[in-house]
Amino acid sequence: MKMTKCMLAATVAVLMGSAFAAEKLAEGFAPLAWIESTGEQYIDTGVDAGAKTTVDLSFGHCLYSQGATFFGKNVWDPKGFLFILQNEHFRFFGNTGREPGPMWNLIDMDPTEERDYRFVLGTDSKARLFDAAGKELCALATDRSSSSHHPLWLFKCNSQHSSGGEFRLYAMKIGQDSGEILRDFVPARRLGDRAVGLYDRVTRKFFANAGGGAFRAPDDPVAAGPRRWSIARAQAWGKSNPWFCGFNHVPANAINDTEIWQEETFSPDVIKDEFKLATGLGFNCVRIFIQYKVYEHDPVWFHKAFEKYLQLADEAKLKVMPTLFDDCSFGLATEPTLGKQTDPLIGWNMWGWTPSPGYTMVVDHRTHGKLEKYVKDLISTHKDDPRIFAWDLYNEPVNGMGGYSKYSLALVKKCFVWARSVNPSQPLTVGRWNGNAQLNRLVARESDIISYHCYSNAQRTRAMIDELSKLGRPMVCTEWFLRYGDCDIEHCLGIYKERGVGCMMWGLVNGKTQTHLPFGYCADKPPYTGRWKHDLFHADHTPYNPKELELLRKLTGANVPVQENGNRVKP
Amino acid sequence: MKNMKKTVFVAVLCAAAMALAAPGARWTLERAQAWGKANPWYCGFNQIPANAINDVDIWQKGGFSPEVLRKEFKLASDLGFNCVRIFLQYKVYEDDPVWFLRAFERYLQLADEAKLKVMPVLFDDCKFGPATDPELGKQTEPLPGWGMWGWVPSPGHTMVADSRTHGRLEEYVKAVILHHKDDPRIFVWDLYNEPTFAMGHFGRHSLALVKKCFKWAREINPSQPLTVCRWNNDKGVNDIVLNESDIITFHCYQPADGTRKVLKDMVQLGRPVICTEWLYRPNGCDIPNILPIYKETGVGSMIWGLVNGKSQTHLPNGVYTPNFKGPWKHDLYRPDHTPYDVKDLEIIKKATGVK
Numbered sequence: 001m002k003m004t005k006c007m008l009a010a011t012v013a014v015l016m017g018s019a020f021a022a023e024k025l026a027e028g029f030a031p032l033a034w035i036e037s038t039g040e041q042y043i044d045t046g047v048d049a050g051a052k053t054t055v056d057l058s059f060g061h062c063l064y065s066q067g068a069t070f071f072g073k074n075v076w077d078p079k080g081f082l083f084i085l086q087n088e089h090f091r092f093f094g095n096t097g098r099e100p101g102p103m104w105n106l107i108d109m110d111p112t113e114e115r116d117y118r119f120v121l122g123t124d125s126k127a128r129l130f131d132a133a134g135k136e137l138c139a140l141a142t143d144r145s146s147s148s149h150h151p152l153w154l155f156k157c158n159s160q161h162s163s164g165g166e167f168r169l170y171a172m173k174i175g176q177d178s179g180e181i182l183r184d185f186v187p188a189r190r191l192g193d194r195a196v197g198l199y200d201r202v203t204r205k206f207f208a209n210a211g212g213g214a215f216r217a218p219d220d221p222v223a224a225g226p227r228r229w230s231i232a233r234a235q236a237w238g239k240s241n242p243w244f245c246g247f248n249h250v251p252a253n254a255i256n257d258t259e260i261w262q263e264e265t266f267s268p269d270v271i272k273d274e275f276k277l278a279t280g281l282g283f284n285c286v287r288i289f290i291q292y293k294v295y296e297h298d299p300v301w302f303h304k305a306f307e308k309y310l311q312l313a314d315e316a317k318l319k320v321m322p323t324l325f326d327d328c329s330f331g332l333a334t335e336p337t338l339g340k341q342t343d344p345l346i347g348w349n350m351w352g353w354t355p356s357p358g359y360t361m362v363v364d365h366r367t368h369g370k371l372e373k374y375v376k377d378l379i380s381t382h383k384d385d386p387r388i389f390a391w392d393l394y395n396e397p398v399n400g401m402g403g404y405s406k407y408s409l410a411l412v413k414k415c416f417v418w419a420r421s422v423n424p425s426q427p428l429t430v431g432r433w434n435g436n437a438q439l440n441r442l443v444a445r446e447s448d449i450i451s452y453h454c455y456s457n458a459q460r461t462r463a464m465i466d467e468l469s470k471l472g473r474p475m476v477c478t479e480w481f482l483r484y485g486d487c488d489i490e491h492c493l494g495i496y497k498e499r500g501v502g503c504m505m506w507g508l509v510n511g512k513t514q515t516h517l518p519f520g521y522c523a524d525k526p527p528y529t530g531r532w533k534h535d536l537f538h539a540d541h542t543p544y545n546p547k548e549l550e551l552l553r554k555l556t557g558a559n560v561p562v563q564e565n566g567n568r569v570k571p
Numbered sequence: 572m573k574n575m576k577k578t579v580f581v582a583v584l585c586a587a588a589m590a591l592a593a594p595g596a597r598w599t600l601e602r603a604q605a606w607g608k609a610n611p612w613y614c615g616f617n618q619i620p621a622n623a624i625n626d627v628d629i630w631q632k633g634g635f636s637p638e639v640l641r642k643e644f645k646l647a648s649d650l651g652f653n654c655v656r657i658f659l660q661y662k663v664y665e666d667d668p669v670w671f672l673r674a675f676e677r678y679l680q681l682a683d684e685a686k687l688k689v690m691p692v693l694f695d696d697c698k699f700g701p702a703t704d705p706e707l708g709k710q711t712e713p714l715p716g717w718g719m720w721g722w723v724p725s726p727g728h729t730m731v732a733d734s735r736t737h738g739r740l741e742e743y744v745k746a747v748i749l750h751h752k753d754d755p756r757i758f759v760w761d762l763y764n765e766p767t768f769a770m771g772h773f774g775r776h777s778l779a780l781v782k783k784c785f786k787w788a789r790e791i792n793p794s795q796p797l798t799v800c801r802w803n804n805d806k807g808v809n810d811i812v813l814n815e816s817d818i819i820t821f822h823c824y825q826p827a828d829g830t831r832k833v834l835k836d837m838v839q840l841g842r843p844v845i846c847t848e849w850l851y852r853p854n855g856c857d858i859p860n861i862l863p864i865y866k867e868t869g870v871g872s873m874i875w876g877l878v879n880g881k882s883q884t885h886l887p888n889g890v891y892t893p894n895f896k897g898p899w900k901h902d903l904y905r906p907d908h909t910p911y912d913v914k915d916l917e918i919i920k921k922a923t924g925v926k
Contacts (some may be wrong), residue, residue: 360700360702364711401701522732524734
């Protein structure tokens with residue numbers, strides 16, 4: 001079948017793109033993992049588009065909504081056609097004499113998945129776009145008969161920002177329907193003048209910028225390194241792991257994550273007792289926030305404490321999801337401090353909670369070398385640790401950052417870059433938690449498994465699962481449980497179980513963070529007497545609501561007797 | 572020992588504060604106008620010494636710099652300025668009240684030698700970066716391109732919102748004012764700069780604290796007038812400050828039309844008026860266009876910035892603009908004390924009448 005050969009070519013193109021390091025180019029050239037373009041470029045491929053031509057493009061994922069434009073045919077030829085590949089849309093323009101011409105087709109590309117594309121410029125006056133699996137995405141009637149111009153392939157990045165335009169090209173092949181490869185472009189650097197461009201392995205020619213912009217190959221070591229897990233790899237991970245059902249852990253004697261971790265207040269006994277409660281409920285995982293400032297102050301101590309935490313969790317058969325950074329602030333504190341922390345301000349939900357590493361470091365890029373060290377040190381120390389099932393790099397980015405949000409977004413990107421360079425065995429994730437489109441695109445594209453927060457009722461819980469399932473990756477709701485919103489065990493836990501979506505509720509033992517209080521509750525409001533927002537147990541470990549715990553145990557299987565060998569007997 | 576001394580000192584002050592006669596009340600119009608007549612046209616500046624990135628560094632041990640102050644005061648008096656507005660940092664007082672009051676006394680001495688009356692600002696909500704609370708010790712370095720990077724509020728947003736801490740704030744306000752309640756070197760007490768700035772929906776805590784400040788200050792009943800500025804159109808703030816202040820102060824970074832309008836509204840209240848913050852060259856709120864308005868109307872004028880320094884106040888506040896090419900926002904002198912614009916200085920000297 002014709003497509004098979006093309007698919008093979010496409011697959012080869014993809015593989016070539018990722019195995020660039022093994023490629024040998026002519027002397028004087030070094031391969032690059034990928035390039036981006038800014039401004040306008042011209043690559044004259046020298047290919048006569050008279051015969052049926054295929055173009056295989058291997059792309060990396062896009063982190064920003066920037067576009068790249070590929071022109072088939074001379075752009076000034078009024079009978080030409082135009083492909084515009086933008087972040088979420090693919091547009092085919094047929095030009096019937098007016099520049100730029102009417103739009104013929106608009107397809108919403110999946111913005112979350114790396115896609116390779118193939119254009120097929122047929123002799124039947126049609127131009128077609130396929131994805132790498134061979135699925136035809138759209139077709140366009142063209143008039144190619146009137147011109148014998150060489151196709152002029154134009155790279156144009158629509159970015160206005162020098163720091164944007166992350167539309168990466170990994171490889172581009174131009175071939176014939178017969179399978180003959182006419183051009184085989186890989187990103188490369190000409191060593192003499194360090195020019196960046198496309199090297200054609202067929203003609204052994206180098207194509208650098210010939211327009212008003214530039215090709216860029218950021219000097220990022222991770223560019224050469226691993227990319228986000230493929231869907232297949234992520235799904236394999238999902239199949240080899242159980243249904244995750246657990247909780248977010250703030251030990252009851254800690255008002256914030258400084259108190260969780262600093263030497264003065266780190267409390268293995270409290271943690272052990274709380275883990276016992278968790279096991280009794282049938283939980284199998286725990287999410288824990290790490291305070292950068294404690295690490296910064298004494299990394300040796302921090303590693304010790306973290307190792308102890310992992311040990312205790314392991315003994316309780318709880319897999320751990322560490323959260324490395326956090327933007328949340330529920331009062332006015334924007335920076336964590338060490339030493340004695342504030343006392344709870346009675347009636348103020350999460351009074352005393354501080355972000356990690358704190359807003360000033362997030363904004364002040366000069367400090368990011370230190371943050372990089374922390375991320376890489378922590379992850380590489382535990383990169384093959386089976387007690388950790390996933391790395392949550394950054395909790396609720398931009399929450400509370402207001403006008404400084406873009407700094408959080410920039411730091412999220414860096415976190416992925418740093419973590420990828422370590423290439424741990426565990427999946428990386430940053431959770432989607434609100435409607436910020438830019439953030440959601442970013443985390444959907446970079447995360448190996450999808451994590452998200454959902455403090456809504458059953459209907460919305462289902463809707464979010466439906467929506468995020470489209471991404472095709474294992475999912476964990478890393479924060480839920482808001483009793484007064486009917487986001488509770490009775491209404492929602494069954495949905496997570498039924499759909500096989502992991503879930504981690506907020507709060508085990510009610511403590512210094514006063515998380516039984518509603519969001520935004522402050523000390524000048526009257527004493528709160530409503531249903532607890534979060535948390536399952538009073539400070540003295542008696543259940544807030546024994547019936548809901550019965551239901552919880554039923555769903556996790558904790559009710560099921562445990563055999564002597566540790567296995568649960570199926571009912 | 573130091574703590575003991577501190578405790579005793581503060582206890583004595585508090586006892587003195589508590590032992591006073593009945594608290595004062597807001598000055599009547601007559602008393603305020605008499606004060607206005609007995610005082611000159613105030614023309615001066617807000618000071619951040621060039622080597623200080625914020626008011627922690629103005630006052631803390633290792634930051635307080637009498638020599639820098641002396642030199643900057645000389646520039647000021649050469650221009651004919653007769654007053655200076657200076658921000659106090661609660662955190663420095665909290666750490667060591669004895670040190671703080673000594674530094675403050677030294678500041679007043681130096682200002683007096685340069686014939687500058689002083690308007691101290693006790694609290695401040697402003698922040699131009701992410702940080703909401705002051706810390707002692709080594710301050711951040713300027714982030715080049717970010718105006719007012721490193722500036723911190725006083726006492727900081729967390730204390731403002733946490734009323735359990737207000738006993739300590741009361742102690743501070745009363746100690747500082749009591750210590751100088753008849754000090755002729757101080758001409759006005761500015762209790763709280765720009766309340767609710769960047770407080771978001773916690774603004775109500777600032778308003779509550781402003782009211783407390785007036786109450787505490789009245790209980791000391793100093794000889795100098797009390798004021799808190801009008802700085803925006805927020806009715807919540809203005810209902811308090813325009814009804815509690817003995818003399819009216821306001822901030823105005825508008826060009827001529829906007830300035831005249833606000834000025835008119837303030838003057839109509841019938842009390843002496845001082846604009847305690849202006850000068851924003853990029854939008855026409857500059858010396859040639861605006862200083863004459865204040866001179867001609869007799870409304871006091873205190874521009875922002877004398878010597879450009881670590882606070883980078885020539886740049887837009889609170890945003891990262893490394894390639895900024897516009898005119899200087901604030902400030903009259905470069906860090907080396909050469910003038911930014913000689914014409915500005917000539918206009919000032921003409922207005923102040925300095926020889």
